[in-house]
Amino acid sequence: MNASEPTDAMPPVPAGKSQSKFPNVAFSGVTFQAGSAAVDSSTIMAALVHQLTGSSLAVGAVTTILRVGWLFPQLFVGFFAERRGSSLRYYAMGGFGRATCIGLLALILLIGIGWPPPMLSFAVLSMWTAYSFVSGIVAVPYNDIVARWIPSEKRSSLLATRFFGGGLLALGVAALADVFVGNFLFPTSYAAIFAMASLLMFVSSTVFIVMGEPEKVSGSQGRGQESFANYLREGMTVFRNDRQFRLFVYAQWFGGVVLMAMPFYIVYASTVGFNLEEVAFLLIAQTTGALASNILWGWWGDRLGKGSLLQAIAMGRVVPPILVLTIGWLWSPTPQGLLIAFLGLFFVLGALANGLTIAVIGYLMEISPVEKRPSYSGYFNALTSPAFLFPLLGGLLVSATGFTLVFSISLAAAGLQCWYVYRIRST
Secondary structure, X not given: OOOOOOOOOOOOOOHHHHXXXXXXXXXXXXXXXXXXXXXXXXXXXXXHHHHHHOOHHHHHHHHHHXXXXXXXXXXXXXXXXXXXXXXXXXXXXXXXXXXXXXXXXXXXXXXXXXXXXXXXXXXXXXXHHHHHHHHHHHHHHHHHHHHHHOOHHHHHHHHHHHHHHHHHHHHHHHHHHHHHHHHOOOOHHHHHHHHHHHHHHHHHHHHHHHHOOOOXXXXXXXXXXXXXXHHHHHHHHHHHHOHHHHHHHHHHHHHHHHHHHOOHHHHHHHHOOOOHHHHHHHHHHHHHHHHHHHHHHHHHHHHOOHHHHHHHHHXXXXXXXHHHHHHHHOOOOOHHHHHHHHHHHHHHHHHHHHHHHHHHHHHHHHHOOHHHHHHHHHHHHHHHHHHHHHHHHHHHHHHHHOHHHHHHHHHHHHHHHHHHHHHHHOO
């Protein structure tokens, strides 16, 4: 680990406890990853909304809604979890709530077969919005509970195990999704996919909640009756005075701009001749990329440091926009070449997405003081949430100018994120 990187100030978790909970956390993560793959915003959901609406703006809204919904509740959850000195009840609310929302989305697609397309589209996006915001309740308690159960030197390996196992299971999910799309009429095929996702999310939440949460360490028994206004003022003080935290926020802002292009890779593929009925192949490629990279990311984060992993992933994020611009500018592939090119692209996207999650969660745990970890998670995600409106802007730009500008902006933002991560590590 780089000497300039922060270290976790948390007292060591007793070995027996950390080892006994590692499988619980990992299995819960595995089943959630497989379930979330079945509702992936850049493949399954993007393809569904594109077929329902034909609108680039609506496709861009899918990722924007997911990111903003995920981040928005965390400021409030951080306050209440720290005030009460307990996180598990909030995990239960978010975990079971998001599984229910996906189940209801499946039901909407099943009973809405004869609805007018605008009505069905509105219902789908409304339930997707509910899912996104309810999901956001989970993040703060998950980070807090996992950081208290699992010591720092095992966290990257834990997350890599979660993504590796989830990737294996997601390959089966993708294979079933291909069967559903190939054998059921639209949108019944997507209803079956979402029903499968809902079941996996229910299993994930149950396993995690049964595990429970450890007692708070001395000095972190909750905020008592502190007001929300004081909590917000403390957040601004943290942002001003904690340089690493502030630079991390800036880096994540540019990371949000990189995601502007994410939902449009699959839409761009369809415009240059890729058949959307083969969307499951892209999901398989994305899942395989995530799966193949996990051992590397887990080893890297635990052995070379969370900051080093964050820098490597930031550098890697320049690759996808370069690849897709190359396809558009320099190469006119055959249908077979097009399939190979986009399979490779989604392989890289999957690997980077997993690495980014492992790096960001791991680094945030490292720089957060033990007694204020829920607050730091809440502050960080609230401060970075506006950046995830950019996919919606991406939809407007695609509608007005085409794809090239969006992918070019994504490339520039990836470069700027690299620079900020470099500044964090040189602190």
